[in-house]
Amino acid sequence: PSSPQPPSSQAGQPPASPGQLSGQGHVIINPSLGDIPDRLMLKRHVPAAVDRAIGEIITPVVERSVTIACYTTYELVLKDFAGDPDESRLRKAAHLMVSSLAGSLSLVTAKDPLRISLTNQLRQMLQPQVSDAAMLDNIVSVLVNDNLDLGCTLIERAATDKAVRDIDKSLQAAYDERIKARQAGKPWVDPAAYHGAGSRFPGSLPEGLRPRPGGIQAHHLRVYEDFTRIPRTAPAVPPPGTPGAPPGAPDGAAAAAALLDR
Amino acid sequence: MAASTLGDAQQVESFVHQLINPATRENALLELSKKRENFPELAPYLWHSFGAIAALLQEIVAIYPLLSPPSLTAHASNRVCNALALLQCVASHNETRALFLQAHIPLFLYPFLQTMSKTRPFEYLRLTSLGVIGALVKVDDTDVINFLLSTEIIPLCLRTMEIGTELSKTVATFIVQKILLDDVGLNYICATAERFFAVGAVLGNMVVAQAQMVDQPSQRLLKHIIRCYLRLSDNPRAREALRSCLPELLRNTQFTACLKNDDTTRRWLAQLLMNVGFSDSAAALGAPDVVQPSPVMGA
Numbered sequence: 014p015s016s017p018q019p020p021s022s023q024a025g026q027p028p029a030s031p032g033q034l035s036g037q038g039h040v041i042i043n044p045s046l047g048d049i050p051d052r053l054m055l056k057r058h059v060p061a062a063v064d065r066a067i068g069e070i071i072t073p074v075v076e077r078s079v080t081i082a083c084y085t086t087y088e089l090v091l092k093d094f095a096g097d098p099d100e101s102r103l104r105k106a107a108h109l110m111v112s113s114l115a116g117s118l119s120l121v122t123a124k125d126p127l128r129i130s131l132t133n134q135l136r137q138m139l140q141p142q143v144s145d146a147a148m149l150d151n152i153v154s155v156l157v158n159d160n161l162d163l164g165c166t167l168i169e170r171a172a173t174d175k176a177v178r179d180i181d182k183s184l185q186a187a188y189d190e191r192i193k194a195r196q197a198g199k200p201w202v203d204p205a206a207y208h209g210a211g212s213r214f215p216g217s218l219p220e221g222l223r224p225r226p227g228g229i230q231a232h233h234l235r236v237y238e239d240f241t242r243i244p245r246t247a248p249a250v251p252p253p254g255t256p257g258a259p260p261g262a263p264d265g266a267a268a269a270a271a272l273l274d275r
Numbered sequence: 276m277a278a279s280t281l282g283d284a285q286q287v288e289s290f291v292h293q294l295i296n297p298a299t300r301e302n303a304l305l306e307l308s309k310k311r312e313n314f315p316e317l318a319p320y321l322w323h324s325f326g327a328i329a330a331l332l333q334e335i336v337a338i339y340p341l342l343s344p345p346s347l348t349a350h351a352s353n354r355v356c357n358a359l360a361l362l363q364c365v366a367s368h369n370e371t372r373a374l375f376l377q378a379h380i381p382l383f384l385y386p387f388l389q390t391m392s393k394t395r396p397f398e399y400l401r402l403t404s405l406g407v408i409g410a411l412v413k414v415d416d417t418d419v420i421n422f423l424l425s426t427e428i429i430p431l432c433l434r435t436m437e438i439g440t441e442l443s444k445t446v447a448t449f450i451v452q453k454i455l456l457d458d459v460g461l462n463y464i465c466a467t468a469e470r471f472f473a474v475g476a477v478l479g480n481m482v483v484a485q486a487q488m489v490d491q492p493s494q495r496l497l498k499h500i501i502r503c504y505l506r507l508s509d510n511p512r513a514r515e516a517l518r519s520c521l522p523e524l525l526r527n528t529q530f531t532a533c534l535k536n537d538d539t540t541r542r543w544l545a546q547l548l549m550n551v552g553f554s555d556s557a558a559a560l561g562a563p564d565v566v567q568p569s570p571v572m573g574a
């Protein structure tokens with residue numbers, strides 16, 4: 014019953030069309046630009062540029078991020094919740110994880126291309142009206158800095174929405190099996206999780222690490238809730254009291270080097 | 276011995292449990308990455324323990340906002356490198372490798388391989404990420420090669436081979452070598468002229484760069500470069516193309532003198548030169564058992 018099925022991301026709808034996304038009200042027009050916004054009709058141009066820039070990149074970014082996030086989430090939640098009869102906990106954990114992973118992947122993938130695309134769009138729109146090249150550069154750069162995050166947020170939201178829809182489709186069978194077991198008055202158990210095919214694991218793990226029916230507790234669930242606490246932007250200043258790194262290569266880097274010795 | 280092994284297992288188990296709590300995670304990452312070499316079952320412990328892999332993924336995606344513009348501190352880099360070292364265990368272990376691939380976890384490291392910053396925190400991040408991929412390819416498994424070829428790993432390796440330090444370049448070249456050694460990988464890279472020349476150009480640039488080093492060329496890097504070329508020469512079209520694009524330096528006895536203590540690499544180079552049709556240069560290397568080109572394979 015829990016044989017892995019590829020998440021059905023290709024069956025999902027395409028991301029919401031960019032036209033619905035930006036909305037006039039959300040763009041930022043920096044007051045430092047003085048009377049330029051009025052002269053250049055920026056209130057009309059900037060939302061259009063944001064929409065077009067998003068439109069240029071959103072489809073592949075969302076597809077890829079959602080597909081990867083769904084594969085990962087599917088495997089990990091089915092493993093972690095193999096002993097949990099409560100489908101609502103499985104669903105909640107899956108949603109928390111898949112939104113975070115799809116959102117993070119889409120942001121890290123989209124940020125640089127979106128900056129380039131938005132710069133090009135604004136430049137094309139404003140070039141005919143601004144003859145001074147340095148001034149054009151300056152206006153475009155202010156607008157890009159102020160509105161890049163809006164574009165990123167819209168792409169991220171498209172990715173998280175689609176990821177939640179897609180993971181529910183992939184996990185539907187797992188939800189149903191739990192409901193069915195409960196209705197039949199049977200204890201829930203996912204046999205695949207206890208007897209890895211031809212593997213010593215998880216059977217030979219120490220008691221405390223082996224998956225157990227009904228063994229999930231509140232402090233376990235917190236690791237999934239922590240997915241909502243991952244910062245989506247870099248801190249403006251490094252956190253106070255950040256300890257200095259020990260000198261030399263981190264231990265992890267030594268692991269890579271060790272590969273080459275045989 | 277038995278008592279200390281038991282003690283180890285209990286300690287490891289306890290640290291694995293501590294991974295899911297943000298308050299104890301950083302220390303647990305450090306302790307576990309120190310223990311990984313002496314505790315072969317760490318990988319299944321990590322994989323099957325509730326939330327441990329989810330916690331490691333949180334460590335990875337938490338770094339994404341620091342990639343562009345580049346603002347990764349040494350401390351943040353060390354911490355994520357410890358998490359990556361644990362994933363390298365999972366990638367290495369026979370009983371977790373397939374699960375690790377099935378969950379597509381290697382793809383979460385690709386944003387790290389896209390970075391261009393040459394500062395040490397980024398260099399270590401790329402190196403350690405390549406270590407995870409290197410652990411996957413180290414065992415010869417066609418499933419791994421098929422998985423990697425369905426992703427952007429080749430261009431990402433080529434990028435590191437261009438901008439990385441000597442060690443990163445060597446690990447990236449090692450990955451390309453292992454991909455090429457699989458028939459699927461060789462056919463993939465030789466399937467289009469564009470792919471072949473992309474790989475050939477980067478290998479060639481590395482040879483030239485090694486010749487311009489103030490110090491001795493890196494023998495271990497050259498070894499992997501030469502093995503890549505030799506393997507490419509097993510493909511008939513690539514063999515033809517190498518006649519014109521193999522770096523002349525590889526026929527320059529002054530340059531190849533740096534290999535005089537490495538019989539294996541010298542023999543690989545002699546076989547390569549013989550395959551490509553430079554039999555005089557091959558003979559000059561003095562590797563007696565190379566007398567004729569090796570048969571080509573595939574089409």
